[in-house]
Amino acid sequence: xxxxxxxxxxxxxxxxxxxxxxxxxxxxxxxxxxxxxxxxxxxxxxxxxxxxxxxxxxxxxxxxxxxxxxxxxxxxxxxxxxxxxxxxxxxxxxxxxxxxxxxxxxxxxxxxxxxxxxxxxxxxxxxxxxxxxxxxxxxxxxxxxxxxxxxxxxxxxxxxxxxxxxxxxxxxxxxxxxxxxxxxxxxxxxxxxxxxxxxxxxxxxxxxxxxxxxxxxxxxxxxxxxxxxxxxxxxxxxxxxxxxxxxxxxxxxxxxxxxxxxxxxxxxxxxxxxxxxxxxxxxxxxxxxxxxxxxxxxxxxxxxxxxxxxxxxxxxxxxxxxxxxxxxxxxxxxxxxxxxxxxxxxxxxxxxxxxxxxxxxxxxxxxxxxxxxxxxxxxxxxxxxxxxxxxxxxxxxxxxxxxxxxxxxxxxxxxxxxxxxxxxxxxxxxxxxxxxxxxxxxxxxxxxxxxxxxxxxxxxxxxxxxxxxxxxxxxxxxxxxxxxxxxxxxxxxxxxxxxxxx
Numbered sequence: 001x002x003x004x005x006x007x008x009x010x011x012x013x014x015x016x017x018x019x020x021x022x023x024x025x026x027x028x029x030x031x032x033x034x035x036x037x038x039x040x041x042x043x044x045x046x047x048x049x050x051x052x053x054x055x056x057x058x059x060x061x062x063x064x065x066x067x068x069x070x071x072x073x074x075x076x077x078x079x080x081x082x083x084x085x086x087x088x089x090x091x092x093x094x095x096x097x098x099x100x101x102x103x104x105x106x107x108x109x110x111x112x113x114x115x116x117x118x119x120x121x122x123x124x125x126x127x128x129x130x131x132x133x134x135x136x137x138x139x140x141x142x143x144x145x146x147x148x149x150x151x152x153x154x155x156x157x158x159x160x161x162x163x164x165x166x167x168x169x170x171x172x173x174x175x176x177x178x179x180x181x182x183x184x185x186x187x188x189x190x191x192x193x194x195x196x197x198x199x200x201x202x203x204x205x206x207x208x209x210x211x212x213x214x215x216x217x218x219x220x221x222x223x224x225x226x227x228x229x230x231x232x233x234x235x236x237x238x239x240x241x242x243x244x245x246x247x248x249x250x251x252x253x254x255x256x257x258x259x260x261x262x263x264x265x266x267x268x269x270x271x272x273x274x275x276x277x278x279x280x281x282x283x284x285x286x287x288x289x290x291x292x293x294x295x296x297x298x299x300x301x302x303x304x305x306x307x308x309x310x311x312x313x314x315x316x317x318x319x320x321x322x323x324x325x326x327x328x329x330x331x332x333x334x335x336x337x338x339x340x341x342x343x344x345x346x347x348x349x350x351x352x353x354x355x356x357x358x359x360x361x362x363x364x365x366x367x368x369x370x371x372x373x374x375x376x377x378x379x380x381x382x383x384x385x386x387x388x389x390x391x392x393x394x395x396x397x398x399x400x401x402x403x404x405x406x407x408x409x410x411x412x413x414x415x416x417x418x419x420x421x422x423x424x425x426x427x428x429x430x431x432x433x434x435x436x437x438x439x440x441x442x443x444x445x446x447x448x449x450x451x452x453x454x455x456x457x458x459x460x461x462x463x464x465x466x467x468x469x470x471x472x473x474x475x476x477x478x479x480x481x482x483x484x485x486x487x488x489x490x491x492x493x494x495x496x497x498x499x500x501x502x
Contacts, residue, residue, distance in 0.1 A: 028387035032380035035389065040428055042119045051428070051492075054484030055381055059491075061258055062086070062276035064302075065246035067309050068338040069264030074271055078248045082256055086247035086279075086467065090239065093463045116223050116430060222401035223435035229445040232453040236497070239460050240286050242310035249276055249467055253487040266338045274302040277468065277482040277493035281369055281424040284457065284497055287312040291366040296356040296411055299325035301332035303369055308337065308349065319352040319359065326351050357406040362413050368421035370411045372404045372436075375427045377492055378484070401436050408440035412450050415500040420455070424495040428483070430476075433494040437478040441498075454478050455497035 026034075036055075041048045063083065065074050079085075248271075250256050261269040282303045287293065289312050295304045298318035307313055318329050333340050333349060345351070352359075356370075375388050375397065388397045408423050415421060423440075425432050437454075444450040457480050458473040469485035479496030 028384045028389045032389040054486050060489045061273045063248045064272040069268050069270045083248040090463045223431045230451045235456045277491040281422045282306040285422050290314045294365045294368045296370050299328050301329035357410045366419045370423045374425040404436040405439035409443040412444045417502040420499045428492045434478045451501045452498040
């Protein structure tokens with residue numbers, strides 16, 4: 001009987017412990033949310049709350065009608081369900097827009113720069129404090145003098161700092177270790193009262209396990225604004241919508257869902273659904289008949305499909321780094337392009353497996369789409385699988401801006417002089433967006449003497465404001481961004497257009 005009671009009590013203890021253990025373990029999505037709250041809360045201020053809610057909600061879609069299927073029938077069904085033709089919306093916006101072009105280029109918003117500097121400083125101080133906590137012997141007065149915050153609200157960052165953080169740590173890691181060495185030696189025990197082992201003790205000169213440690217603050221150092229290379233801007237005033245491109249979207253505030261694609265008489269699917277913001281990079285690339293086009297990071301293939309649906313490219317190279325990703329592209333093509341293998345693959349569409357930063361067909365392409373790997377903000381908040389915030393992927397995540405800049409600078413070399421590219425990410429991060437464009441332009445000039453003209457799209461996006469919610473143009477230097485917004489819950493998507501100078 002006593003044994004049975006002990007068994008029951010031990011089971012109760014185990015049950016009471018398990019929930020606590022589960023709660024203490026953070027999921028990948030929780031890590032992502034904490035990181036975004038800290039970083040994006042600083043960048044966007046009070047606006048982050050609304051963006052955050054939209055990001056945590058299912059995004060809206062846009063439907064691309066397949067020109068190789070039953071175009072008229074599909075369009076009629078979408079319109080009966082309340083969807084609107086994007087081309088008609090753009091034409092209506094053009095008619096209503098009575099505004100003269102102002103030849104002025106917005107400078108980088110100083111508030112954004114200041115906020116990013118503060119985020120970097122804060123992250124560095126948190127890391128230093130984790131290594132060198134304040135000693136208990138220091139007086140309250142001296143501690144107060146070394147604090148960044150005193151519990152007051154920072155107006156610029158909109159963060160209520162309750163936990164004060166010391167800022168004056170005095171020494172770097174190496175200096176502190178060197179200092180401790182002398183301190184330890186000055187406290188040696190008299191040999192006659194100790195063993196030889198104690199007397200010969202040597203203090204540590206490095207921290208074990210820190211060899212591969214990367215500070216989180218390194219991620220923010222990629223963001224720069226001062227240009228030490230030739231930089232030109234040019235206002236783009238024309239949005240050339242492809243005649244054969246049929247896109248349908250629900251108006252702002254309408255959260256209706258599109259019906260699933262159906263098989264057409266030709267055997268292909270009727271329409272392709274994708275996040276609405278994803279149509280912008282291929283649309284803004286301004287394809288022309290006979291263009292030789294590269295999609296540098298093409299999987300899963302939706303943007304490549306849009307470019308093919310225009311019927312403009314003479315050849316489209318769909319490149320990605322893994323065979324599994326190329327298979328996803330191949331599957332999309334087979335489902336949406338009639339007679340794909342016989343008449344399209346290797347004739348109008350070519351698949352390439354290569355790391356985009358090592359592609360070497362220089363001076364070969366008229367247009368390039370550079371939709372780089374990024375933190376994929378919405379996916380990171382909603383899906384634990386393949387999440388970049390997984391603990392084993394920390395190094396990969398922190399080095400994302402470096403990878404992006406290498407890909408973009410190499411793609412500038414792949415362009416013909418006079419050719420254009422569109423760089424895009426599905427991240428809100430200024431580091432991965434404007435910061436990477438700046439890095440790539442600098443790298444291309446310093447290493448290869450290549451210069452580019454930045455296309456100012458601030459006028460163009462006004463044709464699309466009835467569909468998408470855009471970030472304030474003044475908050476960015478090199479591009480524009482669709483921000484998540486519940487009535488128009490597309491994105492996030494940043495895009496920047498560059499033209500290689502002759």
